[in-house]
Structures are given as structure tokens and as C-alpha cells.
Amino acid sequence: MEYIQDEAGNVIIKKPGTPGYEHSEPVIIQGHMDMVCEKEEGSDHNFETDPLELYIEDGYVKAKGTTLGGDDGIAIAYAFAILDSDECSASASGGYCRYHR
Secondary structure, three states: OEEEEOOOOOEEEEEOOOOOOOOOOOEEEEEEOOOOOOEOOOOOOOOOOOOOOEEEEOOEEEEOOEOOEOOOHHHHHHHHHHHHOOOOOOOOOOEEEEEEO
16 A cells, blocks of 8 residues: 655555546545543543543543543544455545544
């Protein structure tokens, strides 16, 4: 697969199109790997030593005492699974996956 890394550190991976989708628009899947470690007021959570206490609220994964929730790393996992799959169809111009940090 073709890939580039730009000056900001973004990685863009292009998957070739599949037969039957020559005139379709490309699909872009974007995700990020960074983690912004902020805690809620009054929390004594230490990001250097404490594990995250995860829980589900209203269908969302959250981390007790922090601003972290379901991290966007799942987008990267999905993108790699799609790039690796021979079962996913893509347009002639391909599918693009962009990862940024």
C-alpha cells in the first residue's frame, strides 16, 4: 500500500480500489493516537502511576475523575482492520486512512 508521512507527523495510507467500484468516491477514515491527560477538579488521579477506572454511562466509555473516555485509538484499530481486509470494497481512487498525533 502507498503511504506518506507529512511534516506534522500525520501518516496517510492509501488502499487501492476494488473491481466494481471504479467510479465511487474514496472513503477516508481518520483517527488519532494522542491522549490529552486532564483530570476533573478535585480528582487526585496521577496519570503517571494510576490506572484508569473505566465505566460505561449512557452508552459511553468514561474514565473516573478524568476527561478521558473511549479513546479514538479504536478508529486506528478499525482502519488497520479495513486496510488488512480483502473483504472490504473501495473506490478506484482507493480508501485513505489518516492518523495524526
